[in-house]
Amino acid sequence: MSAHCQLTGRQPGFGHRISHSHRRGKRRFDPNVQRKRYWLPSEGRHVRLTLSAKGIRTVDAIGIEAAVARIRARGGKV
Numbered sequence: 001m002s003a004h005c006q007l008t009g010r011q012p013g014f015g016h017r018i019s020h021s022h023r024r025g026k027r028r029f030d031p032n033v034q035r036k037r038y039w040l041p042s043e044g045r046h047v048r049l050t051l052s053a054k055g056i057r058t059v060d061a062i063g064i065e066a067a068v069a070r071i072r073a074r075g076g077k078v
Contacts, residue, residue, distance in 0.1 A: 003030045005052035006071050006078075007059065038064045047078050 004011045010031040016024040032053040040047050042065060049071070051059065059067045068078050 002050075003033050004050070005031060005033060005055045006050050006076050007055040007067055008052055009074070010052045010054070040064060040068060049078070 013029040017027040018024055035050055037046050037048045
């Protein structure tokens with residue numbers, strides 16, 4: 001599963017793992033991404049979205065119809 005949110009566009013961040021002796025190694029900060037299934041009444045079907053925790057809260061606030069419209073406006077496939 002790719003670690004990016006379909007709604008907010010959140011992607012992994014990159015940085016360094018720093019040890020006690022301050023030696024640095026590469027690491028990756030993944031967003032909290034979940035796969036959620038929503039009922040889309042306008043199309044009469046379920047849609048499965050890959051959303052970050054913030055994306056899930058956004059869907060709760062604006063509704064699934066508006067969220068799917070935003071994803072499609074960004075060029076995403078639903």
